[in-house]
Amino acid sequence: xxxxxxxxxxxxxxxxxxxxxxxxxxxxxxxxxxxxxxxxxxxxxxxxxxxxxxxxxxxxxxxxxxxxxxxxxxxxxxxxxxxxxxxxxxxxxxxxxxxxxxxxxxxxxxxxxxxxxxxxxxxxxxxxxxxxxxxxxxxxxxxxxxxxxxxxxxxxxxxxxxxxxxxxxxxxxxxxxxxxxxxxxxxxxxxxxxx
Numbered sequence: 461x462x463x464x465x466x467x468x469x470x471x472x473x474x475x476x477x478x479x480x481x482x483x484x485x486x487x488x489x490x491x492x493x494x495x496x497x498x499x500x501x502x503x504x505x506x507x508x509x510x511x512x513x514x515x516x517x518x519x520x521x522x523x524x525x526x527x528x529x530x531x532x533x534x535x536x537x538x539x540x541x542x543x544x545x546x547x548x549x550x551x552x553x554x555x556x557x558x559x560x561x562x563x564x565x566x567x568x569x570x571x572x573x574x575x576x577x578x579x580x581x582x583x584x585x586x587x588x589x590x591x592x593x594x595x596x597x598x599x600x601x602x603x604x605x606x607x608x609x610x611x612x613x614x615x616x617x618x619x620x621x622x623x624x625x626x627x628x629x630x631x632x633x634x635x636x637x638x639x640x641x642x643x644x645x646x647x648x649x650x651x652x653x654x655x
Contacts (some may be wrong), residue, residue: 466623468483468486468614469483469486469613469614469615469616470482470483470484470614471483471484471486471611471612471613471614472611472612472613473487473511473598473599473602473603473610473611474598474602474607474612475598475601475602475607475610476596476597476598476601476607478594478597478598479598480594480595480598480599482520482599484613485521485617486519486520487512487519487611487613489520489521489522489533489551489568490511490514490520490603492509492551492552492555492601492634493510493511493520493533493551493555493603494507494510494511494599494600494603494604495603495635496552496555496556496559496635497510497559497600497604497650498604498605498633499635499636499652500556500559501648502559502563503568503569504598504600504601504604504606505568505569506559506562506568506569507599507600507603507604508573508593508596508599508600508601509562509568509573509576509577509580509588509596510534510555510558510559510562510596511595511596511599511600511603512577512589512592512593512596512597513534513558513577513580513581513589513593513596514533514534514590515595515596515599516577516583516585516589516591516592517530517533517534517535517581517583518532518533518534518535519611520533521533522549522551524549527584529545531545531548531549531635532548532551532554533547533551533554533555534554534555534557534558534581535581536548536554536557536558540582542554542557543557546606552633552634556564558580559634561580562576565579565580565655573589573590574586574587574590574593575590575594598610624642624643624645624646624647625642627640627647628640628641628642631647631649637649
C-alpha cells in the first residue's frame with residue numbers, strides 16, 4: 461500500500477493552511493473550471509462555488525453516467541435544460557452553463573455556498589455541498605492565483621505528446637487565447653501588460 465502511494469501520480473493543493481490531494485485529471489478539470497471563471501471576469505467566489513459543486517456532484521470528474529440522466533462535471537441533466545448529452549460532456553460548455561445559471565442569482569458573491577449551489581443545481585442532497593467547501597476554497601484560491609505556488613504535481617513519465625497546433629487550438633477554444641504561436645516543438649503565448 462505504501463509503495464503505490466509513492467508512485468501514483470497526484471497533485472497537492474495548499475492554501476490558507478489547508479492541504480488537499482487530487483489526481484492529475486481532477487486537478488486539470490478543476491483548473492479549467494477556475495480558468496473559465498477568470499476568463500469571464502467573475503469574482504473568485506464563483507470559482508469556489510463551482511468547484512465545491514463539482515466536487516460534490518462528480519468528485520471533479522467528467523462522468524458519462526449519473527442519477528437518472530445526469531452527466532459530466534456538475535451532473536447536469538439534458539432533461540432539465542442544461543444541454544444535450546454531448547454538450548454536457550464538453551467541460552467548457554458544462555462549466556459555462558453552470559456560471560450562466562449562477563450569475564442569475566443576485567448576491568451569489570456573498571451567499572452561503574451550500575444555499576447558492578443548491579439554487580443552481582437543485583440537488584437531491586442539498587446539505588452535501590457543505591462537506592466540500594474546504595476543497596472548493598483551496599482549489600479556487602490556488603487555481604485563480606490568490607495563493608501563489610500552491611500546486612505541486614508528481615506525474616508519470618511522458619509517453620506521448622500532442623502537437624503545438626493542438627495546444628493552440630485548445631487554448632483558443634477553452635480560454636479565447638489568440639496570442640499563441642507555434643515554433644520549434646513549443647508554443648509561445650504573448651501576454652499583455654498588467655493594468
